[in-house]
Amino acid sequence: MKHHDRDSTSIPLPSLKRLPRYLNVLEEFLEEGVETISANDIASKLDLKPIQIRKDMAFTGIAGKPKVGYRTAELVSKLKEYLGWNKTTDAILVGAGSLGTALLGYQGFEKRGLNILAAFDSDPLKKGELRYGVPVKPIEELHGFIRGNRIRLAIIAVPGRNAQEVADKLVDAGIKGIWNFSPAEIQVPSGIVVKREDLSEGLAVLFVRLQEHRENGRR
Amino acid sequence: MKHHDRDSTSIPLPSLKRLPRYLNVLEEFLEEGVETISANDIASKLDLKPIQIRKDMAFTGIAGKPKVGYRTAELVSKLKEYLGWNKTTDAILVGAGSLGTALLGYQGFEKRGLNILAAFDSDPLKKGELRYGVPVKPIEELHGFIRGNRIRLAIIAVPGRNAQEVADKLVDAGIKGIWNFSPAEIQVPSGIVVKREDLSEGLAVLFVRLQEHRENGRR
DNA sequence: TAGATTGTTAATCGATTAACAATC
DNA sequence: TAGATTGTTAATCGATTAACAATC
Numbered sequence A, B: 001m002k003h004h005d006r007d008s009t010s011i012p013l014p015s016l017k018r019l020p021r022y023l024n025v026l027e028e029f030l031e032e033g034v035e036t037i038s039a040n041d042i043a044s045k046l047d048l049k050p051i052q053i054r055k056d057m058a059f060t061g062i063a064g065k066p067k068v069g070y071r072t073a074e075l076v077s078k079l080k081e082y083l084g085w086n087k088t089t090d091a092i093l094v095g096a097g098s099l100g101t102a103l104l105g106y107q108g109f110e111k112r113g114l115n116i117l118a119a120f121d122s123d124p125l126k127k128g129e130l131r132y133g134v135p136v137k138p139i140e141e142l143h144g145f146i147r148g149n150r151i152r153l154a155i156i157a158v159p160g161r162n163a164q165e166v167a168d169k170l171v172d173a174g175i176k177g178i179w180n181f182s183p184a185e186i187q188v189p190s191g192i193v194v195k196r197e198d199l200s201e202g203l204a205v206l207f208v209r210l211q212e213h214r215e216n217g218r219r
Numbered sequence C, D: 001t002a003g004a005t006t007g008t009t010a011a012t013c014g015a016t017t018a019a020c021a022a023t024c
Helices: A013-031 A039-046 A050-060 A072-083 A098-104 A139-149 A160-173 A199-218 B013-031 B039-046 B050-060 B072-083 B098-104 B139-149 B160-173 B199-218
Strands: A089-094 A114-121 A134-138 A153-156 A177-180 A193-196 B089-094 B114-121 B134-138 B153-156 B177-180 B193-196
Touching: A013 A039, A013 A050, A013 A072, A013 B199, A039 A050, A050 A072, A072 B199, A089 A098, A089 A139, A098 A114, A098 B098, A114 A139, A134 A139, A139 A160, A153 A160, A160 A177, A177 B199, A193 B199, A199 B013, A199 B072, A199 B177, A199 B193, B013 B039, B013 B050, B013 B072, B039 B050, B050 B072, B089 B098, B089 B139, B098 B114, B114 B139, B134 B139, B139 B160, B153 B160, B160 B177
Parallel strands: A089 A114, A089 A153, A114 A134, A153 A177, A177 A193, B089 B114, B089 B153, B114 B134, B153 B177, B177 B193
Antiparallel strands: none
16 A cells, blocks of 8 residues: 555665664774674764664674674675665766755765766756766756666756656656755656655754754753 | 653654645745645645644644635744744854855755855865855854854864864854764764764665665566 | 673554544 | 534554573
């Protein structure tokens, strides 16, 4: 009945979101030469409880050794493998404005296997430019490029009013996953994965929590 | 015992995160001249269930009218008020790199009441520049500026290795809320609100869901 | 061996959803 | 008035946490 019926064995979303944080911490430990770590070591760095780390590892199928803990290097490599960060995934980006350009320049994507092959923009003036080494192409070439390179993943960084139209084109060209940085709520056929990345969500959390704090302080 | 003990009446985090999405939809309705809407109208646009919208409204204390629904304009204005988007909140930004600059240029902040007064960067070459009308100042002036303008909110857009150091300076200068766009896990004294905004989280969700889909497709 | 740490099973907690009385 | 839609109370579902046996 649910829309995107997933395996019952599928990892819960909150757990999945914690995995990159574990990886952050683990890579620090690895640099320091720490060979084995316990769930407790990770938990204390992240202000979480050890049991949560052990449970999350269980979801990924990664096993530690009682008394010993986890071998740091192995855990890093297995987590990367689980997340798909051990191999390159090609993507394209639509919308070479300030946000889009910032994403093209983001250093963190490379080490996580995301490779943005090209950016597309409707502004003909940007045609042929290179942004951080990524070519900007006219939107007319979008369809052919996706098809020709068998791209599965696209990033939307256009204004909200254009997002749906872009999403339609992407799906039509065969895109399977969309990372939506516009504030718009885009509709896609079932079977297409959409991840929204909406700054106003964070702003809401921040403002309301700040407000609550101020009120608590006043008491 | 919990770290940031909040009111027991406090809105759940998932509910809070949905409010900006409601607002998006509501403003569209408002533009179209729709005067009253039901929970069902909102829900169908967002692929949620009406009961969830009603429950979330209850958390905010906003009431509708049986049979009638909610008055669109009133709901928009009350939601904005609840989120603190009806008044201006001043902030500063640290790190005028590509991401920081993109944030300075983000149009969406203004209508949500976030006003970035100044950016700070350790690179002396950037000193005195204007980015989207926001002055870039040397990091040495950070403390004085925050104190002098009684700033409560700061945005961190520096590389991960510098994030903790910046956070310490911010807290020392009296900052109460930090929006952390670096991948680092920063530690702050209790009483300071931190909102992480980590792209690798989204990337993890996207890659794993895409992978699951591919596997389901193969069956 | 004894102690530390894991992984699993059960209990608790919190969010979502259902049921339904209240009401414009 | 009858029907539609709300808000509340109760039931369900899912994630977190606790308890504890297994074991390096």
